[in-house]
Amino acid sequence: MSQKAFDELDHLQALIAQAGHRIEVDILLDVRYHNQVFPVHCITLGSKRVDAPVLAFFGGVHGLEKIGTEVILAYLTTLIESLDWDYELMTRLEQCRLVFVPIVNPVGVYRGTRSNANGVDLMRNAPVDGTGRFRLYSGHRLTRRLPWYRGDESQMEAEAEALCRVVRQHLFSAPVAMAIDLHSGFGIQDRLWFPYASKRAPFPHLAETFALKALFDRTYPQHVYRIEPTSNEYVIHGDLWDYLYDEFNLNRSDDQFFLPLTLEMGSWLWLRKSPLHLFYRHGWFHPLLPHRRQRILRRHLILFDFLIRALLNPAAWARSSASLRKTHHEQAMRLWYGHD
Numbered sequence: 001m002s003q004k005a006f007d008e009l010d011h012l013q014a015l016i017a018q019a020g021h022r023i024e025v026d027i028l029l030d031v032r033y034h035n036q037v038f039p040v041h042c043i044t045l046g047s048k049r050v051d052a053p054v055l056a057f058f059g060g061v062h063g064l065e066k067i068g069t070e071v072i073l074a075y076l077t078t079l080i081e082s083l084d085w086d087y088e089l090m091t092r093l094e095q096c097r098l099v100f101v102p103i104v105n106p107v108g109v110y111r112g113t114r115s116n117a118n119g120v121d122l123m124r125n126a127p128v129d130g131t132g133r134f135r136l137y138s139g140h141r142l143t144r145r146l147p148w149y150r151g152d153e154s155q156m157e158a159e160a161e162a163l164c165r166v167v168r169q170h171l172f173s174a175p176v177a178m179a180i181d182l183h184s185g186f187g188i189q190d191r192l193w194f195p196y197a198s199k200r201a202p203f204p205h206l207a208e209t210f211a212l213k214a215l216f217d218r219t220y221p222q223h224v225y226r227i228e229p230t231s232n233e234y235v236i237h238g239d240l241w242d243y244l245y246d247e248f249n250l251n252r253s254d255d256q257f258f259l260p261l262t263l264e265m266g267s268w269l270w271l272r273k274s275p276l277h278l279f280y281r282h283g284w285f286h287p288l289l290p291h292r293r294q295r296i297l298r299r300h301l302i303l304f305d306f307l308i309r310a311l312l313n314p315a316a317w318a319r320s321s322a323s324l325r326k327t328h329h330e331q332a333m334r335l336w337y338g339h340d
């Protein structure tokens with residue numbers, strides 16, 4: 001029997017071949033699945049300095065939501081093509097580093113499943129217990145046959161460990177670092193989520209996050225995102241970003257900043273326009289019509305460009321005076337946590 005195609009991995013490997021020496025490629029892990037081996041690639045562009053600011057992109061944590069992988073591959077194509085002629089981009093990349101792990105969970109993307117080959121939901125797999133009101137989707141250890149299974153308590157899954165290694169290596173030493181993890185399938189709006197996901201409490205860099213949102217709102221008043229803590233929508237166990245953020249926060253120096261963002265693309269938007277897609281499992285998480293897919297592949301370029309510019313200009317949002325920081329914190333508490 002011939003093996004089924006793996007378009008996203010083929011696309012990524014073609015891009016790596018095309019980019020040649022202009023990018024660095026690491027194989028984080030080889031994931032075995034029956035008689036096949038799928039590599040997990042990490043691609044870096046730009047400054048190699050340990051103290052360079054860093055923006056990192058992650059996709060395919062939930063294999064079924066593979067539009068995230070496609071958005072990253074489309075953006076990588078644009079960047080690699082631009083490296084041929086755009087000197088302004090090259091100047092930017094001398095000052096910062098971009099990191100990409102487009103297919104964190106290759107078996108999931110290949111099979112079209114949320115979990116990895118062991119039936120584990122990687123975004124429920126970190127050793128963090130949430131506090132709040134729980135549903136099955138918050139994560140459980142009942143059985144790997146149900147979705148949202150957290151996996152073994154004593155050992156994280158290899159794909160989740162690989163993601164953590166990348167974050168520790170590239171982001172924990174940076175003066176300013178951001179990560180953006182691309183998902184789809186929740187609601188009718190594109191959401192940008194920040195910690196915490198495990199509890200309904202403000203995270204330590206709330207003031208800077210509010211300042212970043214204010215900067216985005218005033219620079220791009222037409223942007224499409226609802227920006228909020230994940231816990232505004234639900235509380236979960238095992239969130240990798242809560243786990244990594246808390247580890248960073250324990251060890252960081254005073255002026256270091258790390259913001260993990262989740263881009264949750266509102267796929268009900270494309271379902272609402274084509275309700276028949278409810279009958280296809282992929283339709284819930286992935287736009288099936290070509291024009292809709294094209295639109296999503298270009299929809300987030302403004303956000304990515306903004307994040308790089310924000311990374312290179314932290315004075316505009318991440319380096320405020322103590323009094324301005326206090327004001328931002330109070331405004332954030334009113335906006336997101338219902339404080340008067």
Ligand SMILES: [Zn+2]
Pocket residue numbers: 062065183184
């Ligand atoms: Zn997801």
